[in-house]
Amino acid sequence: MHPNESRSLARRRTLVMWMASSLALAACGAPELEEAASPQDAVVVQQSGALETEELVADRRIIVYLTGSQSLYSVQDGKATLVAKRSGAPSVSPDGREVVYAKLPDSWDVGDAVTRTELHVYNVKNGKDDQLTSGHDDQDPSWTPDGKRILFQSKKRSGLTSFWSVKGNGKDLDQVTNAGCTKANDPAFVPTPASSTGVQWAPNERRIIVYFTSQTSDSEVRVMSFNQNLGVASAYSLGKGTHPRWTERGTVIFTRKVNGRDVQVEVSVQ
Known part of the structure; x- marks a missing residue:
């Protein structure tokens, strides 16, 4: 590859999400994936290390990736299929069958303000794409560990940026946080993650998430645990x-700034 092509490819922001059996591997900025110009174009996925084909169960394999222009592709047998022209980061279901993503308007371009997004679920096996929500700014979706619900964020729905949840079929929409709040300085207000950073679910199917609230020095690391119905059991800050x-x-x-230096802090979370 020509050096200029290599540098250009390295600049692309690519998200790869791979599932084999119950294992999910994610890698950002993978230079091996090139953006396809259309659904008909083939994308050859170069694999290495833990992602070698022979180490995967073929019928449980999902590859989805997000290009620098925010186009979402699904890859099967080395060929890419366009899922959405404009998309937020996708989330693969625990059973490896579906992908949820926030669809941006087709007229949206990189750098534009995001004012409207809707949640979609894409079935990788049959290629069916179902719209779950509409008319708001629903974004940053992630599947719960049992795969029964999708946690996401929205501001337009209540006037305050809050967590919401919905079933994978679009039913049973529920506001998870800030239902009784009227302003962000309300003592009961629960902040959401910094823009486009999302949440991380605890391992071993524990119903706990962690996230950070800002890209600035005022950022907090937050923990929230849920009951079986995805109601909030506890929500607190780790500082x-x-x-x-x-x-x-x-x-x-997590990382904390102490006397001008980045320090790694480890905390036990129950």
Whole structure:
């Protein structure tokens, strides 16, 4: 590959989500994936390390990726199919059969303000795409560990940016946080994640999420746990910090600025 082509390809923001059996692997900025110009164009996925084909169960494999122009593609047998011309980051269901994503208007372009998005669920096996919500700014969806509901965020629905949930068939819409709040400084107000950062679910199907609230020095790392109906059991702050992630031990590691230096903090979360 020519050096200029290599640099151009490296600049593309690509999201890859791969599921084999119950294992989900995600990688950002993967230079191996090139954007297809149309659904008919083939995309050859170069694999390496843990993503070698022989290590996967073929009938449980899902690959979806988001290009630098926010186009969402699904890949099967090395060929890409356009799912949406403009999309937010996708989330693969725990059973590996469906992908939920926030669809942007086709007229939207990179750099434009996002004022309207709707949730869609794409079935990778049969290619069916179902619209779940409309008329609002529903975004950053993620499946619950049992795959029964989808957690997402919206501001237009209540006037305050809050968590909402809906079933995978678009039914039983429910406001999860801030239902009784009228303003952001209400003591009961629960902040949502920083723009386009989403949430991370705890391992081992625990119904707990972590996220951070801002890209600035005022950011907090937040924890929220849920009951079986996705009602909030507890919501609290771990203090200042950014970029939390779960460990295999079930603890949370995040970055905190201390005396001008980045320090890694590890916390046990129940």
